[in-house]
């Protein structure tokens with residue numbers, strides 16, 4: 001399996017999970033595991049990490065994949081998220097990886113933005129300041145757009161002021177130029193036949209998930225509903241960047257319930273590439289079963 005792109009089908013849709021690269025969150029200087037599970041009791045966290053072969057004592061960094069998705073039918077291409085762009089030297093690989101699959105940025109018709117975090121919208125504008133997908137129209141949840149393009153209040157986030165400033169700057173630099181090309185949705189909406197967006201707030205105010213249905217096949221792209229497989233097992237543990245932690249937990253239970261009950265193929269943006277698998281219920285706890 002290539003670590004850059006992975007082709008699969010959902011009924012009559014051709015899909016490609018495409019890597020935008022990875023980002024190494026250093027540990028322990030930024031205490032990445034604490035940041036991923038900010039309200040976890042420490043003794044239990046250490047135990048759970050050990051069960052996942054993650055040693056809190058000797059871990060130097062946690063490498064998180066950044067995964068985008070292309071959903072195609074004939075010559076129509078829908079892209080879900082744009083990656084992080086020039087956020088880090090290890091990110092911004094989406095376009096070369098797309099081109100390697102025979103899809104140029106000009107071919108993208110619609111870009112669905114699951115939410116306004118840098119690793120999902122950082123690739124909207126290229127290094128020269130031009131739209132990276134020049135012919136695309138964009139889709140975002142209205143609450144998400146309103147939040148990031150006004151004066152977002154990030155007081156509650158458990159990250160540094162520098163980090164907060166960066167979130168706001170990347171959001172505004174990338175989103176504001178889209179003013180004339182964005183469609184804002186405020187209820188469950190079919191973007192094109194077979195591709196629907198569903199509200200999944202908490203991680204951010206207008207975070208959404210994407211459902212793809214064709215015939216009896218289905219894919220649920222849950223974006224950042226969960227950031228690590230441990231979030232399935234411990235759905236009450238939220239991350240330091242969760243804007244509304246209470247909603248994160250509610251949304252997880254609704255979305256993971258759909259995924260597990262229907263045994264639907266699921267894509268999570270930051271799981272091991274290609275981020276595809278199934279959410280299964282075992283002894284009352286959800287678990288991730290990668291494909």
Ligand SMILES: [Zn+2]
Pocket residue numbers: 117119120224269270
């Ligand atoms: Zn993310």
